[in-house]
Amino acid sequence: MTSISGRAWVFGDGVNTDVMAPGLFFKAPLEVLAAHCMEAIEPAFAANIVVGDIVVAGRNFGVGSAREQAPMALQHLGVGAILAESYGRIFYRNALSFGIPTLLFPQAGEIVAGDELVIDPLAGRIENRTRAKMYTVAGLPEHLMAMVSAGGLMPYLKQRLSAQGAS
Amino acid sequence: MGYSIAQKIIARAAGRDSVTPGEIVTCSVDLALLLDSGGPRRIWPRLKELGAGVWDPDKIVVVTDHFTPAVDAESAAILQLTRDFVREFEIPRFFDMQGIGHVVLTENGFVQPGMFACGGDSHSSNGGAFGCYMVGFGAIEMTGVVVTGEIWLQVPETVRVNWSGAFGPGVAAKDIMLMLCRELGINNAFKVIEFGGDTVAGMTMNERATLTNMAAEMGAETGIVEPDDTTLAAIRAGGQHPDAAALDWCSDADTDYEAVHNFVATELAPQVAAPHSPANSGPVGEVTNVRVDQAYIGACVGAKLSDLHMVAEVLNGRTVAGGTRLLIAPASQQVIVDATTDGTMKILVDAGAYLLPTGCGACAALGAGILAEDEVCISSTNRNFKGRMGANSASVYLGSPYTVAASAVAGQIADPREMLV
Numbered sequence: 001m002t003s004i005s006g007r008a009w010v011f012g013d014g015v016n017t018d019v020m021a022p023g024l025f026f027k028a029p030l031e032v033l034a035a036h037c038m039e040a041i042e043p044a045f046a047a048n049i050v051v052g053d054i055v056v057a058g059r060n061f062g063v064g065s066a067r068e069q070a071p072m073a074l075q076h077l078g079v080g081a082i083l084a085e086s087y088g089r090i091f092y093r094n095a096l097s098f099g100i101p102t103l104l105f106p107q108a109g110e111i112v113a114g115d116e117l118v119i120d121p122l123a124g125r126i127e128n129r130t131r132a133k134m135y136t137v138a139g140l141p142e143h144l145m146a147m148v149s150a151g152g153l154m155p156y157l158k159q160r161l162s163a164q165g166a167s
Numbered sequence: 168m169g170y171s172i173a174q175k176i177i178a179r180a181a182g183r184d185s186v187t188p189g190e191i192v193t194c195s196v197d198l199a200l201l202l203d204s205g206g207p208r209r210i211w212p213r214l215k216e217l218g219a220g221v222w223d224p225d226k227i228v229v230v231t232d233h234f235t236p237a238v239d240a241e242s243a244a245i246l247q248l249t250r251d252f253v254r255e256f257e258i259p260r261f262f263d264m265q266g267i268g269h270v271v272l273t274e275n276g277f278v279q280p281g282m283f284a285c286g287g288d289s290h291s292s293n294g295g296a297f298g299c300y301m302v303g304f305g306a307i308e309m310t311g312v313v314v315t316g317e318i319w320l321q322v323p324e325t326v327r328v329n330w331s332g333a334f335g336p337g338v339a340a341k342d343i344m345l346m347l348c349r350e351l352g353i354n355n356a357f358k359v360i361e362f363g364g365d366t367v368a369g370m371t372m373n374e375r376a377t378l379t380n381m382a383a384e385m386g387a388e389t390g391i392v393e394p395d396d397t398t399l400a401a402i403r404a405g406g407q408h409p410d411a412a413a414l415d416w417c418s419d420a421d422t423d424y425e426a427v428h429n430f431v432a433t434e435l436a437p438q439v440a441a442p443h444s445p446a447n448s449g450p451v452g453e454v455t456n457v458r459v460d461q462a463y464i465g466a467c468v469g470a471k472l473s474d475l476h477m478v479a480e481v482l483n484g485r486t487v488a489g490g491t492r493l494l495i496a497p498a499s500q501q502v503i504v505d506a507t508t509d510g511t512m513k514i515l516v517d518a519g520a521y522l523l524p525t526g527c528g529a530c531a532a533l534g535a536g537i538l539a540e541d542e543v544c545i546s547s548t549n550r551n552f553k554g555r556m557g558a559n560s561a562s563v564y565l566g567s568p569y570t571v572a573a574s575a576v577a578g579q580i581a582d583p584r585e586m587l588v
Contacts, residue, residue, distance in 0.1 A: 014353065014444060016550075016552045018531075018550070018552040018553070018554060018555040019552065019553060019554060022532070022554050023531040023532035023533050023555065024532045024537070024554075024557065026204070026233075026531075026533060027234075027239070027241035027242060027245070028241075039554075039559065040553040040554040040559040041553065059354055060353060060354045060356075060386060063353060063354075063386055064289065064383075064550060064552060065288075065289050065531070065550075066205060066287060066288050066289040066291075066303045066304060066305045066306075067204075067205065067305070068205065068209065068305035068306045068307050086354060086356065087356065088356065088386060089356040089357065089386065089388060090289055090303055090304060090305055091305075092356070093304065093305065093308055094305035094307055094308065097305065097307040097308055097311075098307060141191070143191045143319065152307075153307055153308065153310070153311055154213060154216065154217070154307075154310075157217055157219075157310075157311060157314060157315075158217060160315075161217060161218070161219060161314075
């Protein structure tokens with residue numbers, strides 16, 4: 001997995017999965033749902049995000065519903081990585097299962113919207129180019145590296161099933 | 168040091184003698200709950216992509232609840248696909264339009280002490296009331312469960328929460344959870360909340376399920392209650408036969424809890440959570456002059472038979488205020504049958520309640536009863552996030568069924584104790 005670089009979108013504490021994937025658009029195709037991602041708290045997000053941009057947030061990012069459309073919407077919009085002080089447990093697992101580099105970042109509060117970040121998710125290195133500052137955080141958990149490196153749970157399951165078929 | 172019931176179940180499911188908080192284990196799944204929302208609709212295309220089938224149809228329970236009844240072409244197609252999936256994979260336990268999955272599971276006695284169960288919905292923690300380890304996952308991970316019958320887990324810490332004493336009039340398990348979301352916070356990932364004490368021991372299974380259901384709101388891995396004779400009686404009432412050793416599933420006296428909290432139920436006032444978080448809660452008396460457009464009784468946590476009984480206790484001989492609507496979406500068909508048989512339903516409709524079909528409904532803005540711009544709702548559901556029940560500008564307050572009913576009568580958020588004297 002190579003490094004990821006992009007601009008920071010900064011959110012506060014407790015951003016829940018309902019605002020990432022509103023129930024009103026559950027039956028709609030992903031591109032329609034994604035257009036309303038974060039609308040309730042940051043109306044400019046979906047229209048202005050650029051592929052590779054990085055979501056930075058406070059505590060408990062992705063709290064609430066198990067809906068996988070939350071990380072799927074972020075991924076659809078091009079989010080390259082997620083950095084938060086802590087995560088809602090199902091969101092965290094879902095995001096990694098879709099292969100989105102999702103790191104714990106205790107210093108998330110030091111990042112300002114629009115900062116240029118470069119992230120090495122395996123090594124746990126975060127560089128803030130705008131402010132010339134380097135951070136070292138916990139890399140992806142070892143037991144999940146294989147899955148995230150494969151691109152997520154689906155490619156990982158394919159590998160596992162084909163290995164079983166070959167043995 | 169001893170082990171908590173959660174750690175014992177995880178160890179058993181992982182094929183280990185014991186487990187330590189923090190370590191990563193892979194657990195075998197005894198029961199997987201799939202719902203129409205994150206179930207076949209999202210999993211079946213992935214099975215096709217993988218060229219895989221389901222690991223064990225007998226360990227899967229499928230329930231339609233999020234998109235029932237069909238109201239447009241999309242919801243009709245989702246329900247049709249769910250029915251086709253059940254036929255294709257010959258899944259014997261299918262409950263179509265019978266109620267909300269978490270409630271259907273417990274009504275049928277399917278979740279039992281010592282089981283390791285998972286569901287494709289965050290409120291799967293509901294099942295923990297029956298002394299099982301039941302936890303929610305997203306559809307992508309439920310795909311893995313359906314294919315392999317396994318899931319990885321980081322062994323959580325256990326936090327013990329004891330409640331002692333009897334509730335005063337108009338206070339219920341829901342008030343405990345709104346209070347705990349405030350006092351213990353909503354950032355409890357990698358923790359199991361184990362509920363105990365004589366208050367919990369004296370609760371019905373419906374009330375215990377309210378506790379474990381809303382462990383999800385605390386951000387916990389799950390919630391759990393050690394089983395007792397009440398648990399076993401409910402499983403038998405569901406037509407199942409609990410294991411003879413079911414009550415052996417309990418926490419050791421010297422369990423190494425991460426923390427132990429002790430609270431007194433006698434002192435608890437009805438609680439209300441203001442927009443837009445369940446943790447934004449306080450005693451009902453602190454919420455004054457909040458006019459209510461809609462009072463909503465619904466969802467897995469707030470429309471069981473015991474919840475409708477609370478509503479009827481308040482509504483008996485009263486009527487819903489002009490300018491306020493009271494919507495009731497019972498949690499299951501069985502609840503509708505029982506509430507009709509015992510006379511509860513007549514009290515509700517005589518008071519002016521508007522009955523909705525069973526299902527997840529307006530709780531997540533999926534069914535009937537969603538909110539318009541700037542409307543104010545008080546709801547017996549479990550979440551009041553911005554936009555969750557409809558318009559982003561709507562305000563949702565959470566309360567117990569008692570408090571929602573009292574507010575419907577008053578036309579503004581009201582203390583139910585004043586109507587129960």
